[in-house]
Amino acid sequence: MLHSKKRKKKTSNKLLQATSRRPRLRSSVRVQEAMEQTVEEKRPYTHFKVCPECKSSIEYWSTSGMSECFPHFYCERCSNVIWRSSDRDIVCSSELSQGLAESLAKELPQCKCGGSFKSGANPKCPSCKHEFKHSNSIVQRLTDPCVILLQGAIFTSEN
Numbered sequence: 001m002l003h004s005k006k007r008k009k010k011t012s013n014k015l016l017q018a019t020s021r022r023p024r025l026r027s028s029v030r031v032q033e034a035m036e037q038t039v040e041e042k043r044p045y046t047h048f049k050v051c052p053e054c055k056s057s058i059e060y061w062s063t064s065g066m067s068e069c070f071p072h073f074y075c076e077r078c079s080n081v082i083w084r085s086s087d088r089d090i091v092c093s094s095e096l097s098q099g100l101a102e103s104l105a106k107e108l109p110q111c112k113c114g115g116s117f118k119s120g121a122n123p124k125c126p127s128c129k130h131e132f133k134h135s136n137s138i139v140q141r142l143t144d145p146c147v148i149l150l151q152g153a154i155f156t157s158e159n
């Protein structure tokens with residue numbers, strides 16, 4: 001019994017090896033450079049802040065002020081955030097206005113949670129949903145490169 005089982009396993013392994021193809025992952029990734037990042041992946045470069053409402057400690061990661069992650073948009077419902085280099089190119093060659101921010105946000109794909117990315121939206125406390133309001137106007141935020149990625153949220157970037 002045991003012997004025949006062993007033999008069976010060996011042959012199936014051989015078959016797998018013969019038929020498996022190694023896809024060229026690297027080149028296919030380079031074509032479509034959409035990336036999804038989470039706070040967990042950013043450790044140890046993460047920080048903590050205390051929610052002013054519920055006092056819970058929230059882990060977060062932020063892009064540097066030297067990054068070109070503008071304009072980025074948060075989801076109105078959750079704290080997911082999206083940035084597309086094509087939007088940056090538009091912002092760099094356009095007059096900045098609230099209308100521009102709104103029209104760029106309208107073209108974004110829907111958030112995974114079912115909500116929409118909006119020009120005035122902000123990240124929210126994962127525990128109590130307290131909104132971390134931005135001090136700048138919607139127009140000023142068009143050129144703000146500092147993406148705040150909160151624990152539990154996804155940062156989608158398209159290069």
Ligand SMILES: [Zn+2]
Nearest residue numbers: 051054125128
């Ligand atoms: Zn809170």
Ligand SMILES: [Zn+2]
Nearest residue numbers: 075078111113
């Ligand atoms: Zn969302």
